[in-house]
Amino acid sequence: MSYCEANDLAVGYNSPLLEHIKFAAERGQILTLIGPNGAGKSTLMKTLAAQLAPQGGTVLLDGQSLSVYSPNARARKMALMVPHTNRTELTTCFDVAAAGRYPYTGRLGILSEEDKKQVFDALHLVNAADIADRDFDKISDGQRQRVLLARAVCQEPEILFLDEPTSFLDVKGKAELMTILRRLAKEKNTAIILSLHELDLAQKLSDAVVCVSLSGVSDIMTVKDAFQKENIQKLYKMSAEEYTFLFGEKEPPKFEHYIRSGQKLLRCGYTTGTCAALGA
Template structure:
């Protein structure tokens, strides 16, 4: 516990003396990324604000480098912690360069004039986020993705050791989300920056975070490495998902399945069935599917959407018992959709299933023929 750069002890946060979340115990080594996740209104922003010194904690202590943050002066804290918030920075009539330069505030003299060294740091920060050529551009006239990068450069200029970001990817498209998080990762590795942020995108949180902190109710529900946290249907329980499902391994969401007596049997496998499953779900048609290997790409989607799913363990030939079960389901369905063109040696049972369906005069649909 001695080499922790950032630590909270029994931190209690809230507004107007009313505690929102209590007993927050977080420990981070230098250069680590911590992500807060939790349902809307769980208090992610409140925790971030309290750590950043924007909101006085109701109890407990935040330690930076083993020093209690509440014993540091405003000027000392300004050199330790920088923030990137969701609320827009008011940058009326400012160029991007000027916005970035505001990060130098804790280091400049009485009138806030920039020295040559300060200017150099501003240039470097803008270079780092690939915004150098936008330096003279008005801050109000750039895109959301660029704005977020400028805000990151501004924070870097402040030369903090701890960076706090409140949902930094909210307004970004996929490309910019990836770019932004890669950039963040690079800073952590290169400069030993420690990051605490909140994210809505769980699949990104699972990939970028060294630690994840899950907020629910009045306490931290889980805290640990992402592989420890994102297991066993935890995400669904954290967010109280009752309609639809969340697949933690692949980070995919599926809507609520159409339940009831299956009307269609889907022969799938090797990732060919997913789009068919979703199409049937959209139309609200209950379906059965099989025979799938449990390590197939189709399997998590089938489990989420199918009324009935016949699955085979491991990489062995599909057994006779499974074939028999599947045959009964085919009998009960009026229609069969076969997504496969060919069947491999281990899944010869699926080939027999198709022949059987044809022999019983089932209506056969083969989407790959189109």
């Protein structure tokens, strides 16, 4: 069942950048937006997450228009993680992550013991518990990404938006992030919508894909269809030579066949052992 739905949506600043957008995300599903820089992925993401007003159409959340939710009610259902740019003053990593609990704390923003537990659990989940007491401005960019993800996680959202979450992460950090997102989707039934530039990661992580370009936004696509050579070349306006340089050619078909031994099939290829078996 659809949880977040774009219904003839138009997005942009003052005037539409992209129009007639129609797709839906489900809980427990990872939906990835791919496309070139400047195509509008971030603008679309912020509109879905109620950070920007639609230029037309509607966004439905759990069957209701976003406009009917109060800010606090929205914050209990959705969280947005964007690459960190703003500087903070005398703020620990724990404090930054704890901001995700404000929809639950009331007007005074006082954390209960349960709130603190949620924050520490989120920091542990993203492998950032060891830097909880450190100044947020004095850690690496990759560590900041972890803390911001913890802030989103401890918000306990039913849908999580992540705009280029792998920015600043090294290879191990990217692998850990992908594992965390998969766990959130499958174990907590969270709907996840994210944008990625790393097509290899997107292909491994995604349950479904939406392609975003200046010419428009695609319907929901299967991973297989989205990453077909022809679609990627068209989406990124990439020549065959450029595609081959980045991704190589498809593997040539392997020479192999099967022979039956009793009730089992034995696969045979080029090796002397299998050729001998076939001869026997």
